[in-house]
Amino acid sequence: MSKRFEWARGVLPMVLAASVVTACQTVQTTQSGAVGIERRQSMMVSAKEMDQAASQSYHQILQQAGQKNALNRNKEQVERVRAVARRLIPATGAFRPDAPGWKWEVNVLTSNELNAWCMAGGKIAFYSGIIERLDLTDDEIAAIMGHEIAHALREHARERASRAMVTNVGVAIVGAALGVGQVGSDLLGSVAKVSFELPNSREHETEADRIGVELAARAGYDPRAAIVLWQKMAKASEGAPPQWLSTHPSNETRQQDLRVYAERVMPLYEQATQHTRPVK
Template sequence: MRNFALIFIVSLLVISCATSPLGRRQLMTVSAGQMDEMGVASFTELKQKTPVTKNAKTSAYVTCISRAITAELNDGRVWEVQVFEDDQVNAFALPGAKVGVYTGLLKVAKTQDQLAAVIGHEVAHVLANHSGERVSQQMAAQGLSQIGGAVTGVDPQLFGIASNVFYTMPGSRAQESEADLLGLDLMARAGFDPRQAVTLWQNMMTAGGQKPPEMLSTHPSDSTRIDQLQARMPKDLPVYEAARAGGKKPKCG
């Protein structure tokens, strides 16, 4: 069993050859095609279960911002955009070129630039293949928990808790921070003011309730996110100014 555990770990290291757009090593055991199929299926199921807004103006507004962001990917795909009637302060993007925004988010993301910060963040998750990485991490964590329990005799659930706190959650926080920075890049390239990303998270801090300590969360704290965004601002402000000078001046509403 010990030899099997060693083989399993070495195999994961060999497979772990993907690199994110910011240079971070990623564990990747599923293909982009597989993730696209999963994303399309999930989006189709969500549309069947959650009502889509009937407000044409709201739909056009969100679509305008989303298309401006996704155009910066230069992937040749026309992304499907849907606005869902739901009070959740949330949005998402899925592999397979899908974007979803809940109407509750529009109460917090109060301008087109603030909404662009959220959509840029979500599209960045797809750009960096974070969904595939999360699936791969979950598979690895489950496998290691089972092997650890078999080798040591310790309850695999304890290994599962430890791997969640010390492996899965830190990995998720790294993905969120990466998506914040890549999303900032995307919105600046599209001609949206990156400074509004900071304002957005200030709004989130005001709107949000009590949150767990950062170590026990899948997301960085709001203050950490703001600090990271401000640190990247000197890079993206010139990009934004160049985009505006080049004629990229979104007027979505």
């Protein structure tokens, strides 16, 4: 083996490692809001790439649902969900000035699952099962939607895809040091997984809980409904959390956190609903 080859083989991992550091950006995806979200995030995947991949994946899901006659079958139900979205979307500007201008889409999929999600760029899906089986009020629909929108505002899927990419590059660096391996990724293939198939981290769930109650309050929905919703979810799932709320077990700690932050944003709710109260 030539000395030049040995040198290149030793330098390549360092070059790859340096490229990871260079490509990784530390960003603040949202303003802190009344709930005080301050954590900065490290991103390798660009927001544009994530939005494009999410949009393509979302429309593939809608196409498949349409082929099964499972897309927006109940017009009244669809309008109800979209009416909640129309009130929540303007409230997103408190966290991201650009968010109200996203190309939002809201659809209902006929399924018995207790599930809902919002992909990057504001692509929302509600499953009919979560509405019907839990007999949701509009406040509770807003609690779910606010939580899911919060994941999109914070770009949690992009952050998780970036973490996965760092891991993959790390493996490739080891492979390069051994003379094997290839750096590569399929963003479209992973976007569905990081958006709604794999569980969110406890950190992401807490951020989504807190932002979600603020979005609901700003839109004139009672933020305390999130607490009742969690109780319904735990009961319906026999103590195990449903897919949309991650794999972490339901516990009093999470409910207590919701109580604290719902109370914190109550002035926003009072302000939003003030004009609707009858004059005495």
